[in-house]
Amino acid sequence: MSAAPHPVYEVVIGLEVHAQLRTRSKLFSPAPVTYGAEPNHAVHPICLALPGVLPVLNGRAVELAIRVALASRCHVQPQSVFARKNYFYPDLPKGYQISQYEEPLATGGWLDVRMPDENGGARRVRLTRIHMEEDAGKSIHDAAIAGDATHVDLNRAGVALLEIVSEPDLRSPAEAAAYLRALRSLLRYVDASDADMERGNFRCDANISLRRHGESKLGTRTELKNLNSFRFVEAALEAEILRQAGILDAGGKVVQATLQFDPASGRTRILRLKENADDYRYFPDPDLVPLLLSDAQIERVRAGLPELADARCERFQREHGLAEDDARLLCESRALADFFEAAASRHGDGASLANWIRRDVLHALAEHGLEIEQAKLAPAALADLVKRVREGGVTAQSARALVPELVNKGGDPLRLIQERGLEAVSDTGALEAAVDAVLREHAGHVERLRAGEEKVRNFLIGQVMKRTGGKADPAALRRVLAQRLGESGS
Amino acid sequence: MAAAPLGTLRECREALDEGRTSSAALVEQSLARAEAHAELRLFVRLRAERARAEAQAADARRASGERRSPLDGIPLAVKDNLVRAGEETTCASRILAGFVSPYTSGVMERLEAAGAISIGTTNMDEFAMGSSTEHSVYGPSRNPWDPARTPGGSSGGSAAAVAAGIVPLAIGSDTGGSIRQPACFCGVVGVKPTYGRVSRWGLVAFASSLDQVGGFGRSAEDAAHLLDAISGHDPRDSTSIPEPAPRCADALDGDVAGLVVGLPREYYGDGIEPGVQGAVREACAQLERAGAKLREVSLPYAEYAVATYYLIATAEASSNLARYDGVRYGHRAQGAHTLSEMYRRTRSEGFGAEVKRRILLGTYVLSAGYYDAYYRKAQQVRTLIRRDFEQAFRGCDVIATPTMPETAFRLGERTEDPLRMYLSDIYTVSANLAGIPGVSLPCGFSQGMPVGLQLLGPPLEEARLLRVADAYQRTTAHHRARPPETQ
Numbered sequence: 001m002s003a004a005p006h007p008v009y010e011v012v013i014g015l016e017v018h019a020q021l022r023t024r025s026k027l028f029s030p031a032p033v034t035y036g037a038e039p040n041h042a043v044h045p046i047c048l049a050l051p052g053v054l055p056v057l058n059g060r061a062v063e064l065a066i067r068v069a070l071a072s073r074c075h076v077q078p079q080s081v082f083a084r085k086n087y088f089y090p091d092l093p094k095g096y097q098i099s100q101y102e103e104p105l106a107t108g109g110w111l112d113v114r115m116p117d118e119n120g121g122a123r124r125v126r127l128t129r130i131h132m133e134e135d136a137g138k139s140i141h142d143a144a145i146a147g148d149a150t151h152v153d154l155n156r157a158g159v160a161l162l163e164i165v166s167e168p169d170l171r172s173p174a175e176a177a178a179y180l181r182a183l184r185s186l187l188r189y190v191d192a193s194d195a196d197m198e199r200g201n202f203r204c205d206a207n208i209s210l211r212r213h214g215e216s217k218l219g220t221r222t223e224l225k226n227l228n229s230f231r232f233v234e235a236a237l238e239a240e241i242l243r244q245a246g247i248l249d250a251g252g253k254v255v256q257a258t259l260q261f262d263p264a265s266g267r268t269r270i271l272r273l274k275e276n277a278d279d280y281r282y283f284p285d286p287d288l289v290p291l292l293l294s295d296a297q298i299e300r301v302r303a304g305l306p307e308l309a310d311a312r313c314e315r316f317q318r319e320h321g322l323a324e325d326d327a328r329l330l331c332e333s334r335a336l337a338d339f340f341e342a343a344a345s346r347h348g349d350g351a352s353l354a355n356w357i358r359r360d361v362l363h364a365l366a367e368h369g370l371e372i373e374q375a376k377l378a379p380a381a382l383a384d385l386v387k388r389v390r391e392g393g394v395t396a397q398s399a400r401a402l403v404p405e406l407v408n409k410g411g412d413p414l415r416l417i418q419e420r421g422l423e424a425v426s427d428t429g430a431l432e433a434a435v436d437a438v439l440r441e442h443a444g445h446v447e448r449l450r451a452g453e454e455k456v457r458n459f460l461i462g463q464v465m466k467r468t469g470g471k472a473d474p475a476a477l478r479r480v481l482a483q484r485l486g487e488s489g490s
Numbered sequence: 491m492a493a494a495p496l497g498t499l500r501e502c503r504e505a506l507d508e509g510r511t512s513s514a515a516l517v518e519q520s521l522a523r524a525e526a527h528a529e530l531r532l533f534v535r536l537r538a539e540r541a542r543a544e545a546q547a548a549d550a551r552r553a554s555g556e557r558r559s560p561l562d563g564i565p566l567a568v569k570d571n572l573v574r575a576g577e578e579t580t581c582a583s584r585i586l587a588g589f590v591s592p593y594t595s596g597v598m599e600r601l602e603a604a605g606a607i608s609i610g611t612t613n614m615d616e617f618a619m620g621s622s623t624e625h626s627v628y629g630p631s632r633n634p635w636d637p638a639r640t641p642g643g644s645s646g647g648s649a650a651a652v653a654a655g656i657v658p659l660a661i662g663s664d665t666g667g668s669i670r671q672p673a674c675f676c677g678v679v680g681v682k683p684t685y686g687r688v689s690r691w692g693l694v695a696f697a698s699s700l701d702q703v704g705g706f707g708r709s710a711e712d713a714a715h716l717l718d719a720i721s722g723h724d725p726r727d728s729t730s731i732p733e734p735a736p737r738c739a740d741a742l743d744g745d746v747a748g749l750v751v752g753l754p755r756e757y758y759g760d761g762i763e764p765g766v767q768g769a770v771r772e773a774c775a776q777l778e779r780a781g782a783k784l785r786e787v788s789l790p791y792a793e794y795a796v797a798t799y800y801l802i803a804t805a806e807a808s809s810n811l812a813r814y815d816g817v818r819y820g821h822r823a824q825g826a827h828t829l830s831e832m833y834r835r836t837r838s839e840g841f842g843a844e845v846k847r848r849i850l851l852g853t854y855v856l857s858a859g860y861y862d863a864y865y866r867k868a869q870q871v872r873t874l875i876r877r878d879f880e881q882a883f884r885g886c887d888v889i890a891t892p893t894m895p896e897t898a899f900r901l902g903e904r905t906e907d908p909l910r911m912y913l914s915d916i917y918t919v920s921a922n923l924a925g926i927p928g929v930s931l932p933c934g935f936s937q938g939m940p941v942g943l944q945l946l947g948p949p950l951e952e953a954r955l956l957r958v959a960d961a962y963q964r965t966t967a968h969h970r971a972r973p974p975e976t977q
Contacts, residue, residue: 045591045592045593048818049813049818050573050591050592050593050818050819051573051579051581051586051589051591051694051695051813052571052572052573052579052591052595052690052691052692052693052694052695053593053691053692054690054691054726054727054728055728056725056726056728057728084809086808086809086812086856088812088815088833090815090817090829093813093817093818094812094813095809095812095813095815096809096812150829152817279857279858281808281809281853281856281857281858281861282856282861283805283809283856283861283865285698286697286698286699286729286806287695287698287728287729288728288729289728289729
């Protein structure tokens, strides 16, 4: 996917994200929030919309929503109002969704996002609003399950969602993805949402328009629905840029519409035109009272917020002497930052731990498609391993080879080193024998080194390493090599 | 046994306490009388077997000296829009035919806890939309005072069941007058409590911001006991008032000396039947003789109340009734080939004409482009109407008005003229818009049909209203009058 800007048009993107709040029960019903339960088993008369039921707001959902609003510097409104969004669909039991419309929970705010095209600099993406609403159920049209019929599963109906709407501040699909990653990180930092796209609890709609570079007026926008993976977000936006640019290039006009991305064809497809849009007949839900939040209530939530990524990043640089890039990388995920802190608290030496995490642990995680939370590697194990390397008990090369296994299966690194005989060879006799053998085999290289071609030394060191199975203690090896070449004084 | 009318709650209570009767006997009498008056079509369902079993349990309690409440062992009737686990609730609508609730309403829980025994569910206008109990899938109810006339509505079955002596007490709901108006037409006492006083959990919604459950009795005292049984906070209803409800029955001391009764000048103009005007004036004079002071007050926005009410009530109803779509329960049209066809046919077949009329009206007033002119404007006027009452209650303790400008009209007389039907709600809808309590009590007759006096009070002052009503009944006999065929 190209990250280069479009030559003719500036791309303008705003995102609407729906994140499932991490509550035990639904937004207005005591029914449990589950994943993968039997269809229609996580339900209650309220989320079935039986006659006579009434909604009662879940206080925990409000607290989590305030956390997100505060963490993204939004203004939490002293009064917000739940409204009914009326439309008919079988997976919407009441015939309306309870959402917030004219008076949302929070407005304003921003995220500082490190953009891929700006040399690692951060850019401010403004948020329009954050509000709470309930999820719909699922309509199942799968012929294998339902035949001609449509089946409805209401387990998800009424689950608490947070809708986070950005201003049109994003300028490329890659920026959109970067913003989504930053938002996901923030949601997880404050424990508000698992923000897991695969499980559908982090979903994204995008508004996108094109305008000629230098033009200040926004172009006609279209809305892309249900972009349910990071890959899809970028692919769908790229596809829609192509579609809109094609229309504009041909002198046509983009029509306001809602589109869907078809991953199979890699193209966007118009679902409905704006002029055919539903009239949702929003009005304040008379079954609920306005949500009133005092300053004291908001401040209580603020006091309970964990240290956020930016503050933590600064502290890591200050306390552990990390480079800014390393600190930022570690702090992108709260779990990763927690892992680092736990490891660093064991033996110190944060800078070298950060190095190991960035170079080896993250690599191993990526290889296996894991998140740090899923890794079997304990922070203490990594700290022990790195300490042993520093002490010369094992070579970096041997230690590195252990990381993927530790990530996958866990275990005590010190015992693994022992069991597999990976202790560093610093025994002078053994090293001398290996060095002598290498010097005999590569007489030509020895000549070149003696003639002053210093880079050949690394070749010879590499050959000795190979012969010792990578276990040679590098410092001892250099000393023995110099000695055998007759360089040292002794 | 001859189906003699049941006495008042007080009379039944005393007979039970003195061992002259049993709950089982009272329930049998109720059931027999309901059967004997089947032609009035007041009940849509009798729960004879369950009621008998509950009566036996109540008698056993009494034998062991336990008394749950003044209502323990007393038969009553409940409007068909309050759900009860394992029993059918239909709101007199085809669309809910066969619907059996898995849970019980807050009001029914409280009545069960009080030991009251429901003998059956009563007829009503479909989804409580109407003023005559003619818009029922079960057919129209009839007024015990004159079977050619309506008992009023929408709680017509409940009001008439009390008037006919089938039960001493009954439960109704009032969205724009649906308790007070039939109480007036049937010559019984009807109480619409303050919005939020009684739980709406399990009350099938018509218009959420206006609906309130209340009750009927033959005397203010009986109605006070019933209200005490059903009042109180319910955390399952977010609009429920958290403060504990004071007991109304304890407030009935017969004293109205010095009480200021406000008479809104806007309510005593043209359009009131002379017999009604006369009876209401005489009732006010009677209060004055008992020591109360009469004072004219003003409710300047009263003339907008009916229009405001029909905008808000229909808007909320259009949304509240969207759930009846044939997907999960109730009626579903057969043979539909597409989703929209299923919706269209289910709702076309399931709802009656009046409900459809209101859904269409409500959908319209919430539509893009009309919302500001209708719904938002109506909410603003609603605020003004509420302020009218706040202002008026600075100068008086209660407000007295006719409940209705007329007496019960003939069945079929208004069904083709919905606007005329709506306009007759002129004195009752304001209390729902303002959320204040109201009581209707019998205050005489006009051409042989009962006339109702409406008392309105500030929020949470149900006890004050019932105290005034009780004081009036201590010196008058209108509430003891019975329909001719039951004398």
